[in-house]
Each structure stands twice: as C-alpha cells, then as structure tokens.
Amino acid sequence: MRKKLRKILKYSIFSIILMVVVALIFPTWTPKIKGENSISMLEQVEINGAGHEVMIRGADRSNPILIFVHGGPGCSEIPYVRKYQQDLEQHFTVVHYDQRGSGKSYHFSEDYSELTTDVLVDDLLALRNYVTEELGQEKVILIGHSFGTYIGMKAAAKAPTQFHAYIGIGQMANTLQSELESLEYTYEQAKQARNAEDVKKLELIRSSVEQGKELTPRILLQKYGGAARLIHENRDYILGFLFNTEYNGMDMIRFYSGMFSSQDILLKEAFDQNLPDIVDHLDIPTYFVTGKYDYMTTANAARDYFDVLDAPIKDFIVFNESAHYPQFEEKEKFVHWLQELFLKDA
Numbered sequence: 001m002r003k004k005l006r007k008i009l010k011y012s013i014f015s016i017i018l019m020v021v022v023a024l025i026f027p028t029w030t031p032k033i034k035g036e037n038s039i040s041m042l043e044q045v046e047i048n049g050a051g052h053e054v055m056i057r058g059a060d061r062s063n064p065i066l067i068f069v070h071g072g073p074g075c076s077e078i079p080y081v082r083k084y085q086q087d088l089e090q091h092f093t094v095v096h097y098d099q100r101g102s103g104k105s106y107h108f109s110e111d112y113s114e115l116t117t118d119v120l121v122d123d124l125l126a127l128r129n130y131v132t133e134e135l136g137q138e139k140v141i142l143i144g145h146s147f148g149t150y151i152g153m154k155a156a157a158k159a160p161t162q163f164h165a166y167i168g169i170g171q172m173a174n175t176l177q178s179e180l181e182s183l184e185y186t187y188e189q190a191k192q193a194r195n196a197e198d199v200k201k202l203e204l205i206r207s208s209v210e211q212g213k214e215l216t217p218r219i220l221l222q223k224y225g226g227a228a229r230l231i232h233e234n235r236d237y238i239l240g241f242l243f244n245t246e247y248n249g250m251d252m253i254r255f256y257s258g259m260f261s262s263q264d265i266l267l268k269e270a271f272d273q274n275l276p277d278i279v280d281h282l283d284i285p286t287y288f289v290t291g292k293y294d295y296m297t298t299a300n301a302a303r304d305y306f307d308v309l310d311a312p313i314k315d316f317i318v319f320n321e322s323a324h325y326p327q328f329e330e331k332e333k334f335v336h337w338l339q340e341l342f343l344k345d346a
Helices: 002-025 086-091 117-135 147-158 175-192 196-210 218-223 233-243 249-272 299-308 331-342
Strands: 039-047 050-058 065-069 093-097 140-145 165-169 286-291 314-319
Touching: 039 117, 050 117, 065 117, 065 147, 086 093, 086 331, 093 117, 117 140, 117 147, 117 249, 140 147, 147 165, 147 249, 175 196, 175 218, 175 249, 175 299, 196 218, 233 249, 286 299, 299 314, 314 331
Parallel strands: 065 093, 065 140, 140 165, 165 286, 286 314
Antiparallel strands: 039 050, 050 093
8 A cells, every 4th residue: 555655656746747847848839820911920039149039920911010118127028918919910910029138038148237228229129120021011110118118219219210100108207206106106095095004114115215226116006006907917927927828937937037137227227317318309200108097107207208208290198997008908999099090091
C-alpha cells in the first residue's frame, strides 16, 4: 500500500512539474482572422538592434493602420487587448507592440538601466517603418495610452510626416499637477467612505507626492473608481496571462521583470521633464481622449495642456462613463468615433 502511495505521489509531482514547465514555455500565437486579405501575426521583430514583440491584427490589411503605444511604463496590453478590439479589427489594421524592456520585449541578458523615452521614441519610429513596409501602405494613426502618450507625443513632434494623426488616450501633461489632483480625489473618496485606514495612508504620503517623489497609490485609485469604471483591468491581466494564447508563463515573468526594471527610471524622467515643456505644438491633427473619471492621468491636467497646445486641427473628447480606459470601457463609442473621423470620407 505504501509503495502504491509513493508511486502515485511520484507521478503526481512529476505531472505538476510537467504542467508548470509546459505553462512556462508553451508556444504563443494570436488567433487567425477570417478573410483573404486579413492579417493576424504575433512575432519577435528586430528593431534598432533589439527584439520587439509585435502583434498585428485586422480583417483587411489595406485598412488604415492604428499603432497603439502602451502605458505603464512597462505595461504591455497584448496579454488581454483582443477582448476589446474585435470591432476595431473590422475597420482598421491594429498594431500593438511591447516596448523595449517591456513584456515579451524584455530580454534577461540585456541592461535597461539607461533606458530613456528618446530611445523608445526612436524604436516607435522604426516600428512605424517596419509596419508600413509589411502592410504596403502609409496611412498610420498614432495612438498613445497613459504613459504611451509621453512617447507618442514626442514621436509625433519629431517625425510628423510619418503619421496621419495623433490620439492621446489618458493624455499625460504636467505630471505633478496630475498626481496632486489624483491624491486629492482619492483622499476625498476615502473620507466619504469613512475609511480611516486609507485616509491615514494618504496623509502619510502627501509630502512625498507633493515633492514628486511618489505616485498616488494606484491600488487606491482603482479602489475608488479613478482607474476604471466599466472594466476590471487587473482581472483582465490575470485572465489574459492564464488563458490567452499571446503570452505564456515565461512571458508573464518577463512582463513583471521589465516593469520593475524600468518603471522608476522612466517615471522620474516624466517628473523631471514635463511633456508640455517639451512638446508645445504638433504639425498634424491632434485629439485628446479622456474618461470623465480618469484620475490616473487627470482629465483636468490634460485639458490644461490641450488649451495651450498648438496644432492645425485639435479636439478634446470626453467619454462620460469612463475613467482611464475609455477605449475599452466604452469600446463601441470609441470605434464609432474613429470611423466617423477617419473612414467617412475614405
């Protein structure tokens, strides 16, 4: 009986180890899209000497190109974004990529201690050239989200002829102003909820936030509705890591390793060099899209930036049911807006 139990235990342990190994290294892919001219690729592409993970999806590769620049820093959206872009893929060719040192573009042998947004801008511009050559067309709409707007704005200013338009979702502006507004919002929400523990936490970090040394805790912004209202972003990541085909277990390790290695460096740059001081005009149509309840990158700070930004065409669009993710929280409205803007005269 004991021998039988030991044998069962031995095989159980072996099975668990095997499952863990498979989860870590199983091949990744992005599901096919029906259609003779469709595209669905997930590949590691060398860009400026570094491997970048690139996902391109669309029902017709001749449709206008949307390049999304993810935020974080370091928070790739490839693990879960397919959930929110099925309609988008019918009208546009949608490009997501993991930035250098982020997600599947994080390589354990590389040093990211000197990473800057200028490097990420140059990578983005090189990616744009790769994508247009791959798809055989030039109409590219650049979309930054959250910290991706810092990179996107700088890229659009540096090479305006490379893009048809720029869209900033959860647009970064004066970082300190935004964080102070985030702190006040979270503090007031905690007081209204009579949560003494959260109030105390926020009071203890107030000085650090005011000095630009610390962010308003994102876990509290999420708790009090300043991050998302109609989706659960943390659950999306977890389910994406576990069940989607674009990431495996090793990629999840890369994701968190990359975020921890570069986030502080890049956020310090954003505090030290406010975006409105770097980019005061764009030479292409410019659109800021914000959720009414966004306190990750506050709508008020974005509006102040928009008011002083010079562009040939510009518009400030508010999604009234959303926080930091209007492109996901109100995805039908977002797709319709893009269609009206870029396809009605096509």
